[in-house]
Amino acid sequence: MMETGKSSVSQVKKPTLTPKAIIYQKFGSKATYRIEEVPESSQNGCPGLAIPQKGPCHFRCYLQLPEISVVSSTFTRKRDAEQSAAEMALQKLGISAEASNSLVLDSADELVARLSYLFSNEFLSSLHPLSSHLKATLRREGELNGLVPVSVMTAYDPKLSNLCTSINPMVDSNPLLAIPYIITAASRLSELVAISDDQLWIRRQNPYPPELRHSLVDPGFHMTENECVEAAYIPSSLDKAVQPIMLNVFSKGYYLDVIAKELGVTDASKVLVSRTIGKASSEMRLYFSALENSFSEFQNARASYLSGQVVYGNAIFATIGYTWKSADLFHEDVSLCSYFRMLAGKTPSGLYKLSREVILAAELPVAFTSRTQWRGSLPRDLLCTFCRQHRLSEPVFSVLSDPLEPVQKSSLPCGPRDSNTGPRNDNVGSAAANSNESVGSERIFRCEIRLFSKGQDLILECSPKQSYKKQNNAVQNAALRVLSWLSMYFREPDVPLMRLNSSGAAVDIKVYHSHFSREFEDLCRLMHSVLKQWDSLGSNFLYLDHANQSSNSCGNEIDRFNIKDPETGETGSYPSNESLVCISCSVSLVTDGDEMKQVLESTDKFEFTIGTGAVIPEIEAALMLMTVGQSACFRIDSLPPELILAAATDSLKILSDLSTKACCLEYSITLLQVTDPLEDRIEQALFSPPLSKQRVEYALQHIKNSSATSLIDFGCGSGSLLDSLIDHPTSLEKIVGVDISQKGLVRAARILHLKLAKSQAIVPSGIKQALLYEGSITVFDSRLHGFDIGTCLEVIEHMEEEQACLFGNIVLSSFCPKILIISTPNYEYNVLLQSSNLSGQEEDPDEKEELPLQSCKFRNHDHKFEWTREQFGHWATALALRHKYGVEFSGVGGSAGVGPGFASQIAVFRKEPQQEPEGDGVMKNVDTTQLHYKQIWEWNAATSAVG
Ligand code: SAH
Ligand code: MG
Numbered sequence: 001m002m003e004t005g006k007s008s009v010s011q012v013k014k015p016t017l018t019p020k021a022i023i024y025q026k027f028g029s030k031a032t033y034r035i036e037e038v039p040e041s042s043q044n045g046c047p048g049l050a051i052p053q054k055g056p057c058h059f060r061c062y063l064q065l066p067e068i069s070v071v072s073s074t075f076t077r078k079r080d081a082e083q084s085a086a087e088m089a090l091q092k093l094g095i096s097a098e099a100s101n102s103l104v105l106d107s108a109d110e111l112v113a114r115l116s117y118l119f120s121n122e123f124l125s126s127l128h129p130l131s132s133h134l135k136a137t138l139r140r141e142g143e144l145n146g147l148v149p150v151s152v153m154t155a156y157d158p159k160l161s162n163l164c165t166s167i168n169p170m171v172d173s174n175p176l177l178a179i180p181y182i183i184t185a186a187s188r189l190s191e192l193v194a195i196s197d198d199q200l201w202i203r204r205q206n207p208y209p210p211e212l213r214h215s216l217v218d219p220g221f222h223m224t225e226n227e228c229v230e231a232a233y234i235p236s237s238l239d240k241a242v243q244p245i246m247l248n249v250f251s252k253g254y255y256l257d258v259i260a261k262e263l264g265v266t267d268a269s270k271v272l273v274s275r276t277i278g279k280a281s282s283e284m285r286l287y288f289s290a291l292e293n294s295f296s297e298f299q300n301a302r303a304s305y306l307s308g309q310v311v312y313g314n315a316i317f318a319t320i321g322y323t324w325k326s327a328d329l330f331h332e333d334v335s336l337c338s339y340f341r342m343l344a345g346k347t348p349s350g351l352y353k354l355s356r357e358v359i360l361a362a363e364l365p366v367a368f369t370s371r372t373q374w375r376g377s378l379p380r381d382l383l384c385t386f387c388r389q390h391r392l393s394e395p396v397f398s399v400l401s402d403p404l405e406p407v408q409k410s411s412l413p414c415g416p417r418d419s420n421t422g423p424r425n426d427n428v429g430s431a432a433a434n435s436n437e438s439v440g441s442e443r444i445f446r447c448e449i450r451l452f453s454k455g456q457d458l459i460l461e462c463s464p465k466q467s468y469k470k471q472n473n474a475v476q477n478a479a480l481r482v483l484s485w486l487s488m489y490f491r492e493p494d495v496p497l498m499r500l501n502s503s504g505a506a507v508d509i510k511v512y513h514s515h516f517s518r519e520f521e522d523l524c525r526l527m528h529s530v531l532k533q534w535d536s537l538g539s540n541f542l543y544l545d546h547a548n549q550s551s552n553s554c555g556n557e558i559d560r561f562n563i564k565d566p567e568t569g570e571t572g573s574y575p576s577n578e579s580l581v582c583i584s585c586s587v588s589l590v591t592d593g594d595e596m597k598q599v600l601e602s603t604d605k606f607e608f609t610i611g612t613g614a615v616i617p618e619i620e621a622a623l624m625l626m627t628v629g630q631s632a633c634f635r636i637d638s639l640p641p642e643l644i645l646a647a648a649t650d651s652l653k654i655l656s657d658l659s660t661k662a663c664c665l666e667y668s669i670t671l672l673q674v675t676d677p678l679e680d681r682i683e684q685a686l687f688s689p690p691l692s693k694q695r696v697e698y699a700l701q702h703i704k705n706s707s708a709t710s711l712i713d714f715g716c717g718s719g720s721l722l723d724s725l726i727d728h729p730t731s732l733e734k735i736v737g738v739d740i741s742q743k744g745l746v747r748a749a750r751i752l753h754l755k756l757a758k759s760q761a762i763v764p765s766g767i768k769q770a771l772l773y774e775g776s777i778t779v780f781d782s783r784l785h786g787f788d789i790g791t792c793l794e795v796i797e798h799m800e801e802e803q804a805c806l807f808g809n810i811v812l813s814s815f816c817p818k819i820l821i822i823s824t825p826n827y828e829y830n831v832l833l834q835s836s837n838l839s840g841q842e843e844d845p846d847e848k849e850e851l852p853l854q855s856c857k858f859r860n861h862d863h864k865f866e867w868t869r870e871q872f873g874h875w876a877t878a879l880a881l882r883h884k885y886g887v888e889f890s891g892v893g894g895s896a897g898v899g900p901g902f903a904s905q906i907a908v909f910r911k912e913p914q915q916e917p918e919g920d921g922v923m924k925n926v927d928t929t930q931l932h933y934k935q936i937w938e939w940n941a942a943t944s945a946v947g
Contacts, residue, residue: 232335
């Protein structure tokens with residue numbers, strides 16, 4: 001190692017320095033660079049914001065020196081802008097090329113100067129952390145007295161390592177490369193210092209004056225007891241487990257000698273010290289032997305992955321050292337658990353889990369709805385932490401602002417909309433189509449994010465098309481996008497280039513591959529080998545839940561989650577998508593043949609939004625079946641062992657259990673509270689009976705009037721309509737629900753199952769058969785042709801407009817119900833809903849909504865559109881005409897023709913009787929082979945009465 005270092009030292013005098021390096025030599029930290037992003041066309045009237053732009057982004061650099069300041073022209077790379085500014089400054093200062101060549105020497109000279117200062121009397125009396133090291137080395141006994149390990153000098157004096165970095169930028173990624181430069185500088189100070197043969201230590205030639213020694217080194221150190229510091233021992237071989245060790249630190253001796261002994265080397269100078277790991281203020285470092293071969297086979301994958309620098313041989317992970325704050329040795333225990341937590345924190349999802357303090361239950365959510373709903377560190381902060389940890393530059397967020405356009409009249413019905421599809425989480429209404437009022441200063445926001453390496457190379461660029469009404473939502477959602485994509489990459493780091501690009505493109509992320517792989521390839525290779533070590537552990541997981549395998553998948557789900565007190569399930573309120581829920585949760589490790597469960601993690605109050613992916617899928621699936629007060633208990637068998645170890649306080653025992661016994665995780669959760677989505681709360685608070693109930697009653701009235709015997713509920717969700725059909729006697733005999741969401745269907749099945757069994761026993765309802773299908777209502781299934789009545793309540797707005805149009809066509813041309821009832825929100829009514837106090841509570845207080853119609857939000861984050869009366873009327877009328885149905889308009893909540901009309905607008909389509917002959921003729925042109933739906937539950941009066 002030292003040999004290769006030497007040869008690079010001799011090269012140092014040759015290379016020409018960059019202008020920026022020369023400025024650094026001259027001015028050090030007195031030179032300040034400020035980068036500004038420059039839009040391509042800078043005439044846009046939105047001060048304080050970057051401006052929307054098409055092409056690549058440009059940068060301009062302001063360089064401030066003590067006497068002058070310069071501004072560069074614009075460049076596509078930040079680095080070029082900086083270099084150009086530095087060059088301009090040099091010109092202005094009259095520093096010529098030759099002069100700058102001599103600066104190369106200056107750089108080495110400065111190193112010499114710094115070194116001679118570090119060994120001066122003056123420095124010894126300072127409170128610099130390195131000075132405390134020097135004092136400690138003066139307390140070493142015998143031969144070792146006063147020998148200062150070179151690695152300590154680079155690790156503890158930032159100035160020294162900065163100087164080395166300016167000579168050789170590689171020092172930044174591998175701090176150990178600084179050592180040879182220091183040795184070279186020391187060799188020019190032979191009067192002052194001596195260097196060891198192995199070039200691992202430096203010693204002052206002449207002893208410090210005795211007075212100095214007396215006052216600083218000898219006295220004042222009360223002989224405290226031996227102190228023990230817990231640390232983690234990370235063997236180089238992945239076959240060997242990471243172990244806790246105790247460092248016996250004598251307050252009188254030099255702690256690095258203790259570490260040396262643990263590493264199996266003679267003394268402190270043979271120990272290499274990594275830079276600090278984790279937070280900037282931490283003293284967490286890795287210690288490893290300088291005598292290891294620097295061949296890749298001896299690389300310590302775990303230690304290198306953890307520290308982001310190359311580590312060879314066995315390593316010790318400890319928090320110990322001298323700080324600025326005090327001359328005393330600072331130390332904290334590093335438990336095995338902290339080691340595993342550091343490991344977990346290397347990925348975006350791990351960072352999120354740690355920020356929530358719920359490692360085994362939480363997941364990085366996939367959606368950011370609002371600040372009030374988000375729990376844990378905000379996406380933007382997570383991304384900044386991630387970049388800092390991986391030694392990238394701070395991410396660059398550019399907020400782009402567009403005027404909120406008066407939306408063009410959308411080409412309804414059925415015309416595809418323009419580019420702006422996809423989720424708009426805070427619902428920039430595109431539905432204000434028919435209003436021609438001026439939109440004034442309303443603006444919407446997008447946010448682009450760029451990640452740069454330390455050397456300012458662009459490595460990733462995310463430019464989402466979605467716009468948001470709030471700047472913060474734009475920023476957080478863009479950050480979340482980048483985090484989610486990076487998470488995905490970390491799960492499968494060896495993904496082929498093609499797929500890497502296409503997975504990025506799908507979420508508007510462009511990866512600059514050569515720079516990206518330079519930053520992450522090594523890391524991922526290491527991570528892979530670190531995680532591979534668990535493969536054998538993982539295989540000990542035991543799936544203990546094979547018992548309840550039956551053909552009824554829904555029943556199975558309920559059994560699987562072992563929900564307590566299911567009898568009350570029919571009355572309580574269930575969480576639905578976007579509900580904010582609060583649960584208590586505890587996770588234990590269950591080991592085969594061991595009666596005792598070990599609790600790994602438990603929390604009394606854990607809040608999150610359903611449907612955003614904020615917890616492991618099993619928890620969410622269980623919650624969809626639970627009402628407030630109920631508990632569930634279930635086991636899962638597959639979770640990365642490093643997460644289990646990060647959650648457990650007694651990592652050592654868990655580690656041994658995981659490697660010797662069959663284990664699984666048991667989750668116990670209790671649903672404490674459900675806060676319905678805002679839409680539901682408003683509907684409940686402002687309407688009596690609640691709007692949802694009014695819709696169901698409206699449908700019931702039509703069912704009764706029509707004497708229908710068969711019904712399909714398109715988009716039945718968790719079955720609220722089907723549920724009421726069982727309570728109210730009607731002429732219906734067969735009821736069917738279709739939905740695309742399995743979660744909703746599972747819950748519908750559970751509710752209907754309980755209710756049908758019960759009602760049959762007391763007052764038999766007329767219903768003979770009930771079925772639930774999973775599938776999209778935009779696809780025809782011939783089993784559902786020709787029913788008496790179809791309902792589709794508050795569903796179409798959850799589909800993209802083209803899909804809603806497709807559904808309209810298919811339902812009237814293929815399903816052909818005699819009557820079809822479609823309800824959807826009336827956008828115009830939002831003016832009333834959203835000026836209510838209730839919706840005000842949801843907002844950040846600093847962003848109160850003003851309420852012209854076009855600034856109204858959609859009622860629910862999942863709504864893809866909300867139509868005005870005119871839009872809905874237009875759509876339904878054209879649809880009816882095309883398929884020879886009659887259509888009438890009505891609604892619930894509010895009243896027709898008064899103010900904004902009904903809250904929920906309803907269209908009732910009736911097949912025109914003369915068009916088709918009754919009876920068999922109906923089936924004539926139906927292709928009965930179209931079986932696209934998956935039946936997921938069935939109930940039959942006949943069979944259930946027997947059973
Ligand atoms: N009709 C129910 C649920 C309304 S929520 C009620 O009034 O309570 C909207 C429902 O539409 C959700 O359950 C969603 O899963 C469903 N949905 C959305 N797109 C769908 C599609 N293409 N096919 C079937 N269901 C769909
Ligand atoms: Mg809806």
